[in-house]
Amino acid sequence: MKTTSIMIVGVGGQGSLLASKLLGQLLVDEGYDVKVSEVHGMSQRGGSVVTYVRYGDKVYSPIVTEGEADYIISFEKLEAARYAAFLKTDGQMVVNTQEIDPMPVIIGAATYPTDVLDELKQKGLNIDDFDALTPAVEAGSSKAVNIVLMGRFAKYVDIPYERWIAAIEKAVKPKFVEMNKRAFELGYRS
């Protein structure tokens, strides 16, 4: 099987770590060779963060380069635009439409490109954008945005629903399991 490449992008502190942990463990359990790569340290302080997840029969490189990603899961709109060039031209993006202003926008040195997803859609990229924050809050916490997004993403990959639920039960602390299962379902059914 050819290697499949996924990118999880967002803003430091949005919880992409749990999403990649969940996804990595699930893919290992499915019997694939898996590599997950992220960068810790300074960039996490509110900066743009990216995690690469790759799986297949045998995976060599832990990173994804431009035009290589089969899927991009973006926790924030601007970050989706930043990494759009990494998506295969026929790849699929799942985007939370939440907007978080970066410092250049906050201090007025730049403007937030609010319509950028429409522009990318017009250019032919497959973008599934939706508000993941509202279902997360409905599930019990704004922090569950990551799992809502994973639920939405799960619709695009060929792994049964119950396998995802089993992976959530393994990846999440017991007291948060129910909330995260709800968040996943809300994303999946949305």
Place this chain on the structure above:
Amino acid sequence: MKKLLIGNQAVAMGLYHGGLGLASSYPGTPSTEITEFLAMNDDIHTEWAPNEKVAMEVAFGASLAGMRSTCAMKHVGLNVAADPLFTLSYTGVNGGMVVCVADDPAMHSSQNEQDSRHYAIAAKVPMLEPADSAEAYAFARSAFELSEKYDTPVLLRMCTRIAHSQSIVELGEREAADVKPYEKNPGKYIMMPGNAKKRHPVVEDRTAALAEAANDCIYNTVEMAADGKIGIITSGCSYLYVKEVMGDKASILKIGMPNPLPEKLIRDFAAKVEKLYVIEELDPVIENFVRSLGIEVTGKELFSPIGEFSQQTIAAAFGLEAPASISADSAVPGRPPMMCAGCPHRGMFYTLAKNKITVLGDIGCYTLGAVPPLNALDSTLCMGASISGLHGFNKARGEEAEGKTVAVIGDSTFMHSGMTGLVNVAYNATNSTVIILDNSITGMTGHQQNPTTGYNIKGDPAAKVDLEALCRALGIARVRVVDPYDLKACETAIKEELAAREPSVIISRRPCVLLKSVKTKPALVIDPDKCKSCKRCMSLGCPAISMHGGKARIDATLCVGCGVCKQLCAFDAISE
């Protein structure tokens, strides 16, 4: 048992299963998790040392006593620990000793991108370099045997991509960690000239023996392609990118032990291929060695010594087409890292910037005081350089500088190597003002305890350095503490200490807002009717405040109610 582990956890498991008894380290991205994972084991001793030199010397002591030991650090940490390393090469070990060093090509979280392999060559110690977590586990585990067999410390080189990438590892069981007997051996362990002169030939003989053994080292592997045209010598993550692009279309010599390099193996490999390449990140270490053998090779003319590689780097160098992609024409603003909402450093930096103070900075979260809109820093060099640099700056420019220049340094960095600089300020007498940004944790590397926090690596209570008493003991009579959330107090302290005709220390004390023990307050709100759009609150560079429809607004999900912006508002528009 198959597990998905980051490289650093695999190193920790390898060391632990290899019979490790003691680990002493100073945190540094991307090496920190090695020691954090080791600390989860209660049957070994683990600790955060005040700096890398101390850590390596602690590991030496344990090795001398017969225990297998390790210390882990980032590439620049090895500069700090270079002194013990070079002579440890002469003494050799009793219990096996592994020095883990993590390079940071592309400088994700570092101030330079130096190549640690030069240290292995210069100190004449063997170095292993894994390419994924499975190798990290295997190499770390067997490094102790290598160390004891050749009586030498062993360097284990990681890089950001290997350290922070997860891949599948098949874990074994822990080896018994028996402590070897200790016997006094002055000729081996007392490195005074008479003894060291006798040890140097031992080091040279050892290097020759290791170089010979490198030809059969199981970590140097050859994969021959069917046609034998292209031959690539590579190592670490570069190997992964080469395999990704070339598959089995090129012959590959993968170097798992970059020092010493295997001459015979390289000669044999080079003889079997038509065109030879060396693909390695950072400096041309392997390439220079290959050239020194008189072998023609292509390397840095195609593969830059700057930054990280990727599969794209390799593909482009071999003229392969890049995959198609689509990007936005709209400008996508950058998202640089920044100080968190409620960060206690912000109030102090705001005050320094407002008063146009020259600020010599240091290494930590507070390096982010350099970014807009605060732009509060003038220099950042290395751990501890703020204080010693300030002293030199003030000596050079005299009274004029002393009245408007400060050093800022974090609590952990002060423990690491700021203390000695402060001794120098007192001893060699400048009227320097040093600000210790005491947020009660080692912040940037992800919240490690340090000697000022009162807790050890396990989170158990430990001896706590009294910073005020320490500064006084080092010769500074003027020591005062301020709360950086109180802008008036910050300004008064800075003005008074800069005016004082003697050296002084301001301890800017408030715990990191991300600490679980810190209770935050409800978010503040801005009354749009009272807001006059003066943007004074915006000058703080707080991620929770932004302008909407010409009025400032506070993001309730980010704001922790620190109240610093409230002190700035002249129109009383900000309230609880």
